[in-house]
Structure formats: structure tokens, C-alpha cells
Amino acid sequence: xxxxxxxxxxxxxxxxxxxxxxxxxxxxxxxxxxxxxxxxxxxxxxxxxxxxxxxxxxxxxxxxxxxxxxxxxxxxxxxxxxxxxxxxxxxxxxxxxxxxxxxxxxxxxxxxxxxxxxxxxxxxxxxxxxxxxxxxxxxxxxxxxxxxxxxxxxxxxxxxxxxxxxxxxxxxxxxxxxxxxxxxxxxxxxxxxxxxxxxxxxxxxxxxxxxxxxxxxxxxx
Numbered sequence: 487x488x489x490x491x492x493x494x495x496x497x498x499x500x501x502x503x504x505x506x507x508x509x510x511x512x513x514x515x516x517x518x519x520x521x522x523x524x525x526x527x528x529x530x531x532x533x534x535x536x537x538x539x540x541x542x543x544x545x546x547x548x549x550x551x552x553x554x555x556x557x558x559x560x561x562x563x564x565x566x567x568x569x570x571x572x573x574x575x576x577x578x579x580x581x582x583x584x585x586x587x588x589x590x591x592x593x594x595x596x597x598x599x600x601x602x603x604x605x606x607x608x609x610x611x612x613x614x615x616x617x618x619x620x621x622x623x624x625x626x627x628x629x630x631x632x633x634x635x636x637x638x639x640x641x642x643x644x645x646x647x648x649x650x651x652x653x654x655x656x657x658x659x660x661x662x663x664x665x666x667x668x669x670x671x672x673x674x675x676x677x678x679x680x681x682x683x684x685x686x687x688x689x690x691x692x693x694x695x696x697x698x699x700x701x702x703x704x705x706x707x
Contacts, residue, residue, distance in 0.1 A: 487609045488702045492628075493602055495594040500697045502602070509701035511693050519693060521700040541659075543568060548655030561652070565643035569636050576632035576678065583682045594693065596622035597686035599679075601694035611699050614691045622683045623676050625667040630675025634666035635659075637674060 492503045501510040503526050512520045547568060555561050583591070603620040604612035612620075638661055642653045662671050686694075 487605075490602060490605065490698070490701065493598045493697075495591060495598045497588060497591045497594070500594050500598050500694045502598075502694075502697050502701045504701060507701065507704055509697050509704060511697035511700060513689070513693050519696050521696065523700070523704060543571070544655050544659045552652075552655070562643065562647050565639055565646055569639035569643060572632050572636040572639065576629060576636065579629060579632070580678060580681050589684060590690070592682065592684035593686040593690040596683035597690035597694040599624035599627065599683060600686065601691060601698055602626075605698055611695060611702060614688050614695065617691050617695065622685065623679045625672055625676070627675065627679055627682075629678050629682060630666050630672055631662070633674035633678060634662035634671040637671050638662040641670075 488504050490502050491505055494501045494503075498514075499510050499512040501508050503509075506526055508524045508526050510522045510524065512522065514520060547564060552561070552564060555564065583595075597617070599622045600617045600620045601612060603624055604617045607620070608616065638658045642658050645651050645653055665671055666675070
């Protein structure tokens with residue numbers, strides 16, 4: 487069994503990654519499926535974006551702004567503004583996914599989640615019928631991390647506003663990072679996936695299975 491680290495869907499293709507390799511199944515207009523492999527490399531732009539969103543922003547808020555703020559109203563909104571920022575990022579991503587392609591992208595995304603969950607549960611490549619028994623809503627979907635940070639900052643906002651207690655920024659940062667798959671940090675991310683996925687058909691599921699099979703086959707060659 488391969489340790490699948492991530493997946494990504496596009497209008498005509500689905501990719502699964504382990505720690506080193508990505509296997510992509512591409513659906514051509516004639517119905518044929520082509521498989522391609524790529525070395526997994528983090529793009530510099532993605533690394534910079536992740537650093538700014540998930541580390542630099544909390545650090546600036548915690549160490550460069552909050553120590554110098556003694557006005558209660560300003561302090562309260564220092565919790566609310568980051569929450570709104572993470573919410574805005576999540577909304578932009580949802581709109582981009584829905585605008586980027588067509589219904590087939592949403593179906594591929596749903597199939598990606600279903601096959602990923604089936605593979606984790608069964609510890610082998612699932613059949614199409616087996617994959618249909620799994621939900622298209624996946625706790626590990628990338629969109630969940632933004633809503634987890636949003637929820638964390640919102641909790642910090644309400645705790646400070648109504649209990650006058652300032653939760654450490656490190657807690658607000660680390661808790662959603664490591665516990666984003668559990669309640670209450672996962673609930674909004676799961677709901678968002680009803681907008682970023684659709685119920686797949688057999689062709690979408692077969693495409694995801696082909697990508698997963700290709701990844702596993704490459705590992706054992």
C-alpha cells in the first residue's frame with residue numbers, strides 16, 4: 487500500500503502523490519486515459535504563499551502588533567480581522583474552483599476524495615462499486631485548513647470579547663494545524679466541499695482509480 491500524501495483534480499485529469507512522485511490519469515476527448523508521472527516539487531510561489539498565510543501573519547499579529555495595543559476594542563478586532571482574512575481566502579478558492587472549469591472538475595474532485603478514502607480504508611485499489619460506498623466529503627481536503635484557521639481565530643475573538651482572556655497566538659496557530667480534521671475545526675471545511683465537489687459518475691471514479699493504480703504500480707516497479 488502506498489502512503490498517499492495528496493491529490494489534485496482538474497477538468498480532464500486527476501493526480502495522486504506520495505512523498506516523491508505524482509501519478510496523473512488524463513482523460514482524452516476520445517475516452518482514452520493516458521498516465522503520466524512527475525517528480526513532486528513544491529513551487530516557490532506556493533511555498534511563499536503558505537509561509538505568509540500560515541506562519542508570517544500569526545507571527546506579525548502576535549509579536550509585532552498585539553504587544554503594543556492596549557485599547558480593548560482594537561485588541562478584539564485583531565482577532566476578528568485574521569478570521570475574516572482566512573475566510574476570504576477560502577471563499578476565493580471556492581469561487582476559483584467553481585469558475586475554473588465545468589461540472590466535470592467538481593465530479594473529478596468528488597471522485598478523487600472517494601477513491602482516496604476507499605484506498606485508505608480497504609488498503610488496496612478499490613473497484614468502482616466499492617468507491618461509491620465512500621463519501622465525496624473528505625476531512626483531508628486542502629480547503630479545510632483555511633476554515634480551521636478561521637474557526638480558531640473566531641474562537642479567540644469570542645473568548646477575548648466575552649471572557650476577557652487572550653488565547654496565545656501559538657495555540658490559535660498550532661491547534662487548527664494539527665486538529666483540523668476534528669470538530670469544531672472541520673465542520674466548515676466539510677460543508678465547503680458541497681460547493682467544491684459533485685457526485686461523480688463511473689468515468690470520474692475510474693479516472694481516479696487509474697491514477698491511484700498508476701501511483702501504486704510505480705512504487706512497486
